[in-house]
Amino acid sequence: MMKNRVKDSFLLITIMLILSARLATAQHRDLWSVYKGNEGPGKGKHIVFVSGDEEYRSEEALTLMAKILAEYHGFKCTVLFSIDPKTSKVDPNNQTNIPGLDQLQTADLMVLLIRFRELPDAQMKFIDEYTKAGKPVVALRTSTHAFNYTRNKQSPFAKYSFDSTVKGWEGGYGRQTLGETWIAHHGVHGKEGTRGLINGTMENHAILRGVKDIWAATDVYTIRNLTGDSKVLVYGQSTHGMTPKSPLSYEKSVMPVAWIKNYTNEKGNTARIFNTTMGASVDLLSKDLRRLLVNACYWAIGMDQQIPKESNVDIIGEYNPTMFGFGNFKKGLSPADFEIKK
Incomplete structure (x- = not known):
């Protein structure tokens, strides 16, 4: 009798622990979004999108790109967000918390749009391990200045600032891994846009397949000099005004706005890198910019030969991006609220 009671109690406790663990996991997963992916060339591949910037609405931009890559191209896409740990709501101003970075352990590609993050070592180690493994990166806009260590300068990851x-990490993650760090605004921020100019010597590159007309509302960044074997795919000409029809600003020189490079780390592992200084949520109203990014994801993973002649990048459902600016993010929303429905 006593043995049966003990056995029953043990079984009950076991069941409760399992249910509790499953509930905790389910609640934890509510802190990010997952798009399982339809049929397509990317089936079986996993892309992790890491958003987190105060100004350019990465939470909207990367959600859009994840949905496109899952729906039309078959990739499983996971989108991570800067989260307020007290409310579990998306808060781009929180520079110290991006839950779910452990998802990078199964990622075939990391897509970044972050700015001045200083993540705890327990989270940052997953980006570090991913980078050391020689896995590819597609980086947008402020990712050139992805990290800024001011709180814990003794962190082993402070070199990424x-x-x-x-030594060996001058300019941090942006310069050493992606090709350049933050320098300055070359265009007038908030008054001038970017007209993309295809580099004629690279026009046959797979990433540029089907890409002809790029215009972005964000301004051109200053690029001092790109590191390593960087090759420019697209230059940016400033425009007088912030509409696609704004005239070109011939008074200003062009700057690289999209390039590729190889990054070889201290372990000798080499990764394909694509970087663009465009990529705000409003920039992605440009169809050919979306196509450039989709093609870049294919290329980074090593799927050059599978890039379509004209990648399907049609917007799914409604997409009404928030204009860039500090404090403009949609407040009080959870990751699920950013999921784009058909």
Whole structure:
């Protein structure tokens, strides 16, 4: 009798622990979004999108790109967000918390649009491990200055800071891994846009397949000099005004706005890197910019030969991006609220 009671109690406790663990996992997964992916060339591949910037609405931009890559191209896409740990709501101003970075352990590609993050070591280690594994990166806009260590300068990851002076890591993650760090605004921020100019010497590159007409509302960034074997795919000409019909600003020189490079880390692992200084949520109203990014994801993973002649990048459902600016993000929303429905 006593043995049966003990056995029953043990079984009950076991069931409760399993249910509790499952509930905790389900609640934890509510902190990010997952698009399982339809049939397509990307089936079986996993892309992790890491959003987190105060100004350019990465939470909207990367959600759109994830849905397109899952719906039309078959990739499983996971979107991570900066989260307020007290409310579990998306808060781009929170620079110290992006739950779910452990998803990078199964990722074939990391897509970044982050700015001045200083993540705890327990989270940052997954980006570090991913980078050391020699896996590819597609980076947008402020990712050139992805990290800024001001709170814990003793962190082993402080060398990733955009202003790092650590030997071998000058300019931090942006300069060493992606090709450049934050320098300045070349165009007039909030008054001038970017007209994309295809580099004629690279026009046959797979990433540029079907890409002809790029215009972005964000301004051109200053690029001092790109590192390593960087090759420019698209230059940016500033425009007088912030509409696609705005005239070109011939008074200003062109700057690289999209390039590729190889990054070889200290372990000798080499990764394909694509970087663009465009990519705000409003920039993605440009169909050919969306196509450039989709093609870049294919290329980064090593699927050059599978890039369509004209990648399907049609917007799914409604997409009404928020204009860039500090404090303009949609407040009080959970990751599920950003999921784009058909």
